[in-house]
Amino acid sequence: MNEQLSFYMKNADYTQIDRAQLTPMMQHYIEVKEQYPNALLLYRVGDFFECFFQDAVTVAQELELVLTSKESGKEIGRVPMTGVPHHALDRYTALLVEKGFAIAVCDQVEDASVAAAQKRMVERKITKLLTPGTLTEEGMLHARRNNFLTSIVIAGNHWGLAYTDISTGEFYTTQSQNLESLALELLRLHPAEILLPTNAPDLGSMLRPGEKSDSIPDFLPENFCYTLRSQTQFSAGEARNQLLEYFRVRSLEGMGCSNLPLGVRAAGGLLFYIEETQKAHQVPLQTLRTYTLNDYLILDPQTRRNLEIIQTVRDGTYHGSLLWALDRTCTAMGGRALRRWLLQPLLEIKGITARQDTIAELIQETNLRDELRQLLRQIYDLERLSGRAGAGTANARDLKGLAISLVRLQELATLAQKGNSPFLRALQSVPSDLEALGKKILDAIVESPPQHLGEGGLIRSGMDEQLDQMRETFEKDKQWLAHLETSERERTGISKLKVGYNKTFGYYLSIPRSKADLAPENYTRKQTLTNEERYITSELKERETRILTAKDDLNRLEYEIFADLRAEVGEKAQQIRDISRAVAAIDALAGLAELAVYNDYCRPEMVEGRCLSIKEGRHPVVEQTLPTGFFVPNSTNMGYEEERDTPDLIILTGPNASGKSCYLRQVGLIQLMAQIGSFVPAQAAKLGISDRVFTRVGAVDDLATGQSTFMVEMNETANILNHATSHSLILLDEIGRGTATFDGLSIAWAVAEYLATEIKARTIFATHYHELNELASILPNVANYQVTVKEMEQEIIFLHQVQPGGADRSYGIEAGRLAGLPPSVISRAQQVMGQIEKHSKIALGLRKGIIKEMKDNESLIDQLDIFET
Numbered sequence: 085m086n087e088q089l090s091f092y093m094k095n096a097d098y099t100q101i102d103r104a105q106l107t108p109m110m111q112h113y114i115e116v117k118e119q120y121p122n123a124l125l126l127y128r129v130g131d132f133f134e135c136f137f138q139d140a141v142t143v144a145q146e147l148e149l150v151l152t153s154k155e156s157g158k159e160i161g162r163v164p165m166t167g168v169p170h171h172a173l174d175r176y177t178a179l180l181v182e183k184g185f186a187i188a189v190c191d192q193v194e195d196a197s198v199a200a201a202q203k204r205m206v207e208r209k210i211t212k213l214l215t216p217g218t219l220t221e222e223g224m225l226h227a228r229r230n231n232f233l234t235s236i237v238i239a240g241n242h243w244g245l246a247y248t249d250i251s252t253g254e255f256y257t258t259q260s261q262n263l264e265s266l267a268l269e270l271l272r273l274h275p276a277e278i279l280l281p282t283n284a285p286d287l288g289s290m291l292r293p294g295e296k297s298d299s300i301p302d303f304l305p306e307n308f309c310y311t312l313r314s315q316t317q318f319s320a321g322e323a324r325n326q327l328l329e330y331f332r333v334r335s336l337e338g339m340g341c342s343n344l345p346l347g348v349r350a351a352g353g354l355l356f357y358i359e360e361t362q363k364a365h366q367v368p369l370q371t372l373r374t375y376t377l378n379d380y381l382i383l384d385p386q387t388r389r390n391l392e393i394i395q396t397v398r399d400g401t402y403h404g405s406l407l408w409a410l411d412r413t414c415t416a417m418g419g420r421a422l423r424r425w426l427l428q429p430l431l432e433i434k435g436i437t438a439r440q441d442t443i444a445e446l447i448q449e450t451n452l453r454d455e456l457r458q459l460l461r462q463i464y465d466l467e468r469l470s471g472r473a474g475a476g477t478a479n480a481r482d483l484k485g486l487a488i489s490l491v492r493l494q495e496l497a498t499l500a501q502k503g504n505s506p507f508l509r510a511l512q513s514v515p516s517d518l519e520a521l522g523k524k525i526l527d528a529i530v531e532s533p534p535q536h537l538g539e540g541g542l543i544r545s546g547m548d549e550q551l552d553q554m555r556e557t558f559e560k561d562k563q564w565l566a567h568l569e570t571s572e573r574e575r576t577g578i579s580k581l582k583v584g585y586n587k588t589f590g591y592y593l594s595i596p597r598s599k600a601d602l603a604p605e606n607y608t609r610k611q612t613l614t615n616e617e618r619y620i621t622s623e624l625k626e627r628e629t630r631i632l633t634a635k636d637d638l639n640r641l642e643y644e645i646f647a648d649l650r651a652e653v654g655e656k657a658q659q660i661r662d663i664s665r666a667v668a669a670i671d672a673l674a675g676l677a678e679l680a681v682y683n684d685y686c687r688p689e690m691v692e693g694r695c696l697s698i699k700e701g702r703h704p705v706v707e708q709t710l711p712t713g714f715f716v717p718n719s720t721n722m723g724y725e726e727e728r729d730t731p732d733l734i735i736l737t738g739p740n741a742s743g744k745s746c747y748l749r750q751v752g753l754i755q756l757m758a759q760i761g762s763f764v765p766a767q768a769a770k771l772g773i774s775d776r777v778f779t780r781v782g783a784v785d786d787l788a789t790g791q792s793t794f795m796v797e798m799n800e801t802a803n804i805l806n807h808a809t810s811h812s813l814i815l816l817d818e819i820g821r822g823t824a825t826f827d828g829l830s831i832a833w834a835v836a837e838y839l840a841t842e843i844k845a846r847t848i849f850a851t852h853y854h855e856l857n858e859l860a861s862i863l864p865n866v867a868n869y870q871v872t873v874k875e876m877e878q879e880i881i882f883l884h885q886v887q888p889g890g891a892d893r894s895y896g897i898e899a900g901r902l903a904g905l906p907p908s909v910i911s912r913a914q915q916v917m918g919q920i921e922k923h924s925k926i927a928l929g930l931r932k933g934i935i936k937e938m939k940d941n942e943s944l945i946d947q948l949d950i951f952e953t
Contacts, residue, residue: 095156095163098137105159108205110136116190116210122289123186123215126168126177128208130196133189134167146183147176177214178224184292184309187214213361215290216309217277220251220367220472222482227465228411228419230254235279235354236266237318237346238301244346246354246372247273250362252420252467253370253661257347260377263303269377270305271385272427277309279357281318288312313353320345323352330355331371340374347374368474368657381429381759382776386800390779390815391752392705393426406753409705410762412678414460417467417664418671425672429759431773433690439673439761440687442505446677447763452502453677459496460671463489466664473650474657480533480542483525483650486660490522493663500670507673510666515659525649540639542646551641558634561627565591568624578602584618591628592618676762683708685763688754689770694723694811696755696772696846697730702765703750704757716743716884720751722846723772731867733840735857736850736886738871739895743884744850745781747871748815751848752777755813774813774846778804781817794823801835805843814839814847821852829853840866857890 095101098114106114109129113136117125124143126133135143136154144151144166153162168176177187189212199206214224217233225231234247243266246257260266270278277290284299291297291310299312316322327336327348336342341351351372358367389397396404407426413419430436446453464485472478473486493514500511528547534540545552569583572593582594589610595603600617603609607619653660679685683704700717707715721730738744754764758771780800801819808814819835820828832853839847840863849856860866868890874881880898897913 095160096138096141098163101160101163105157107155107157110156110163112205112208113190116188116208120186120188120210120213123188123213124180125188125190126173127190128170128192129167131170132167133170133173134165136163136165138164140164140166142185143180146185147179174221174223178221181214181216181219181224184216184290186216186290186311188212189214210363213363215277215311215361217275217279217311218250218358218361219276220468220475220477222468225251225468227416228413229423230420232273232275233277233279233354233358234270234273234275235281235313235318235350235357236270237281237349237353238263238266239346242346244344244348244350245269246347246351247275248354248358248369250358250367250369251471253368253471253657255351255369255372256375257341257344257351257372258375258377259344259347263301265377267303267305268382268384270308272383272388275308277311278304279311279313279354280304281315281353282312283315284312288314311357313357317356318349318353320349322356323349326352326355327372330369339372341372344374362475365475365477368471368654368661370658370661379428379431381431381756381774383427383429383756384776384778384803386803387752387777387779388427390781391749391756391777393756394423404705404709406705406756409708410676410679410757412675413671414457414675415463415668415671416465417668418460418675421665421668422672422675425760426756429756430761431759431775433692433773436690436759436761438506440690440763442503442507442670442673443677443680443761443763444687445503445505445508446674447681449503450681452499453674455499456496456670456674457678459492459499460667460674462492463496463667466490466667467661470653470657470660470664474654476647476650476654478650478653479535479537480529480646481535483646483653484529484533486653487522487525487529490518490660491526493522493667494519496667507666507670511663511670514663518656518660518663521652521656525653528645528649537643537646538639540635540642542642548641548645551638551645554634554638554641558631558638561631561634564627565631576602576604589618589620590632591624592620593624594618673761680763683765686766686768688758688764688766690758691770691772693772694732694846695730695770696720696722696751696813697768697770698751698754698764698766699769700767701750701754701769703746704753704765706746706750707765717766718747718750718884718886720848720886722848731860732844732865733836733847733849733859733863733867735836735859735866735868735890736848736871737852737854737857737868737891739873739880739882739891739893740852740899742871742873742882742895744871745817746884747886748779748781748817748848748850752779752813752815772811774811775809776807776812777815778808778812779815779817780804780819781815797821798831805835805838808839808843808845810844812843812845814845816847817850819849819851829855832856833859836866837863852896854890854892860890 098117103111103114113125113127124135124139126135140151141164143149149166151164151166154165156163173189180187188210190208191211192206193209194207196206217231219225219231230249231251232247232249234245237244241263242259242261243263244257244259245266248255280300282299289312291300293307293309300310324336328334336348341347388394391406392404393406395402402408407423411419411422413422466486466489469478469482469486472482497512497514500508528543530542530544533542543551545555565583569581573579573581578595578599580596580599583591584594585591592610593607594616597615597617603617603619606621608621609617610620611618698720700719702715702717722732722734723730736744736747754766754769755771755774755777757764758769759773780797797819804814820832832851833856836849836856836859839845840859844865857868860868868888869886870889870891872883872885872887873895874883880895897910897917900913901910
């Protein structure tokens with residue numbers, strides 16, 4: 085810390101200061117701060133928003149700003165202070181909110197000159213309360229990602245959850261049991277903020293990601309922002325009444341949540357928080373909807389990570405993820421919809437087929453698809469724009485973009501009438517009054533409106549008779565002022581006479597001091613400077629009053645006209661958001677159709693049952709990173725049925741770096757794509773519905789919990805064995821490699837055996853334990869496949885082809901040579917490997933001990949005398 089400031093740090097804690105000794109402004113600052121003790125207070129002082137006391141220390145540290153000090157009273161002395169320019173407020177508050185802080189903005193609500201004239205302190209009020217989950221400002225939100233605010237209520241092993249994105253208006257609730265599923269749902273939603281009711285002493289505080297509190301149960305994920313709320317607002321009666329009042333209904337029956345008491349409590353408590361943080365702004369939320377966890381395919385965090393659905397494993401970036409590979413949307417709404425689909429794949433064939441039908445039609449009708457996408461590019465983010473209009477926070481540029489979009493909606497509806505598929509039909513009935521509203525706004529607002537509403541220049545001429553008359557009078561006074569300089573030069577003979585203006589004196593006439601004796605009698609001296617004299621006249625002051633008053637009146641009237649237009653949009657916000665969902669869906673589907681055309685995807689046949697048949701499948705991400713035609717496709721046939729000789733479990737062997745992991749992920753991604761209704765990268769595919777997709781691919785130490793790589797691997801494997809069903813898809817890579825060879829092989833064998841005989845889920849089990857190939861000789865629903873290589877004299881060539889049969893070598897030493905290990909190390913490794921293969925008890929035991937015929941009540945492992953001496 086700066087040594088010059090260390091003396092003032094004793095004043096960082098305002099609770100230890102005698103407030104009576106503070107300046108009036110500092111006293112008011114503390115009064116406001118005590119109303120929002122858990123938020124950082126940004127307080128408007130002139131052209132800056134300033135922080136004082138401990139808030140100043142925190143903000144300076146987090147934003148890397150200069151920490152200085154400010155005089156706060158004769159007896160107190162100076163206190164810590166930092167600040168940001170008022171025009172950069174949004175940028176700095178966005179950074180603080182992203183770090184998990186709540187922000188209270190205390191702005192001036194009157195002209196400072198008015199307060200100065202009355203010799204009093206300027207009036208200030210809290211105008212904005214920002215928290216991570218309640219953002220609506222465009223610059224603080226990710227355009228293609230939702231910003232969810234979530235609330236949870238826990239009662240024993242049961243829980244209720246509600247979530248909303250107040251920028252888009254969606255509002256959902258659910259209720260379930262099993263606290264593990266609550267954690268999974270939170271990890272799926274990845275909310276910006278979680279509300280948790282408590283009666284603990286730290287009630288009201290906001291815990292940033294990673295911060296600890298006894299109020300947060302151990303089973304909840306740590307990497308979120310938790311806000312601790314009063315239990316009262318989450319009580320059954322208070323929550324129910326809040327919902328009824330907000331939606332202006334008499335019963336919750338129509339929302340489908342009357343039988344979800346914990347879900348209702350979570351939703352009502354969430355509404356209380358929105359009301360508290362949004363102040364005067366009424367947030368237009370959509371009608372509360374219910375859902376169950378069984379509505380969608382379940383993807384646990386490990387599967388989302390391993391399949392790189394939203395971001396890559398290596399560096400956590402969007403580029404290289406499945407979403408990156410699939411996203412061809414033209415609007416932010418469509419981008420958010422596609423992201424939600426990938427995190428919530430469907431379980432019902434009917435819903436999948438409806439999406440497929442629309443994609444198929446758009447593939448067939450090229451002109452329709454091209455015209456749709458061209459129109460979609462001209463549509464702004466209707467969900468968020470209408471929300472800001474409904475909340476009364478939209479500016480003129482927001483309204484202009486929304487109006488353009490409303491007009492385009494009617495064109496989109498007309499175009500959609502050329503189609504017959506479900507999602508195109510949903511677009512065909514755009515209310516005509518929305519187009520009329522859009523045209524009304526476009527007719528009213530100027531082509532390039534200013535960013536700030538108070539600047540004037542918002543409304544076109546001819547829209548309001550009173551406004552036009554005021555503008556005419558104003559322009560005449562300005563023209564008189566413009567001609568005054570010329571006329572006074574001619575009248576006085578002073579060629580260097582000028583008309584000027586400053587905030588202190590208003591308009592004045594400036595004459596060089598050498599010509600001051602020529603000033604007319606009606607000139608009244610106002611100010612003397614080194615080189616000039618400044619004068620006023622009674623007529624000039626009269627015109628000045630008219631001009632300045634007229635400017636304020638003009639700005640006020642323009643704002644009133646604009647506010648009326650905004651309120652009219654707000655009344656239609658729900659209607660606009662309803663049609664926005666249809667626009668988002670068709671945008672996502674048109675993008676998937678475009679992707680299918682240009683990447684040669686096929687329509688998968690979705691069936692009941694456990695079939696998984698993929699002909700010449702390709703990895704949707706990897707193939708886009710390679711030159712055309714370089715990716716080697718592979719087929720897959722799984723889902724055991726006696727009449728179809730296809731396995732439940734595939735033992736996949738092959739060399740290191742040959743493509744086993746890529747093949748595993750490829751199968752998982754194709755199944756996932758199919759269940760969001762997309763076409764898939766293959767020549768043909770026939771797929772049954774998967775209830776869950778599990779992956780165990782790679783592992784790292786979890787230092788935070790003290791778990792080794794092997795322990796992480798075992799935890800993930802246990803999760804799979806305890807939750808998988810016969811309708812699950814399981815992708816396992818290298819089970820048992822993190823421990824000793826005998827231990828690893830034993831665990832791998834037992835896991836594979838259990839999957840094949842007990843769960844009977846469709847499983848691909850990639851391994852370097854070639855001994856597992858023997859399972860195919862024993863169990864009818866197990867098959868061996870290998871990733872092939874071509875052996876040359878001095879090297880091996882990876883063919884990346886998956887073919888029937890088990891590999892008997894991993895070529896690890898060749899991989900080491902390619903990586904650059906010294907030749908002496910390679911040579912010695914080959915010698916050691918030869919000795920191991922010659923004397924291996926494992927190999928000997930498997931060769932001698934396998935019994936082909938199953939015996940009643942005899943475990944498979946008893947048939948293998950692996951440890952024979």
